[in-house]
Amino acid sequence: MVERLLRTVAIAVSLILVASFALFAVDELNGATQRNEAKLSQDLEANPPPAVERQREKDHGAVREAIDDANDVVVSPFTGLASSSGNRWVQRGVPALVALLVFGLGLGFLARYAHGRI
Numbered sequence: 001m002v003e004r005l006l007r008t009v010a011i012a013v014s015l016i017l018v019a020s021f022a023l024f025a026v027d028e029l030n031g032a033t034q035r036n037e038a039k040l041s042q043d044l045e046a047n048p049p050p051a052v053e054r055q056r057e058k059d060h061g062a063v064r065e066a067i068d069d070a071n072d073v074v075v076s077p078f079t080g081l082a083s084s085s086g087n088r089w090v091q092r093g094v095p096a097l098v099a100l101l102v103f104g105l106g107l108g109f110l111a112r113y114a115h116g117r118i
Contacts, residue, residue, distance in 0.1 A: 003115040010107035013074055014100060020071035021096045023064060028088070075099045 057065045075095040082094035 003111040006107050006111035006114060010104050010111060013107070014104035016067060016070045017074060017096050017100050017104070020067050021092065023067065024092055071096070074103060078102075 056068065060068065075098075078095035078098040079091075081098060082091045
C-alpha cells in the first residue's frame with residue numbers, strides 16, 4: 001500500500017517536472033520576443049509576483065498554468081542552486097534535474113525499499 005502511494009507520487013512528480021521543462025523548452029526554442037524575455041525570466045521564480053502570475057496565466061492557459069504552478073511548488077526547495085547563473089536554461093534546468101533526482105528517483109527507491117520491508 002505504502003509503496004504504491006510512493007511510486008504513484010514519484011511518477012506524478014516526474015511527469016510534472018518533465019512536462020513543465022518541455023513546455024519551457026518549446027517556448028524558448030520558438031523564440032520569445034524581446035518583450036516576453038523579461039517576463040519569462042521572472043517566470044522562473046518559485047513564488048512570482050501577482051502581476052507576473054496573472055500575465056503568465058493569460059499567456060499560457062489553464063492547463064499550462066496548472067503544470068507550471070505544480071512545477072513551482074516541486075522545484076522551490078532547489079531554486080537557489082542555480083540562482084547565480086544568468087542563463088535561463090541553467091536556472092530552470094538545474095532545479096528541475098535535482099527535483100527529478102530527489103522526488104522521482106528518491107521516492108521510487110523508497111517505494112522499492114518499502115515493498116521489501118513491509
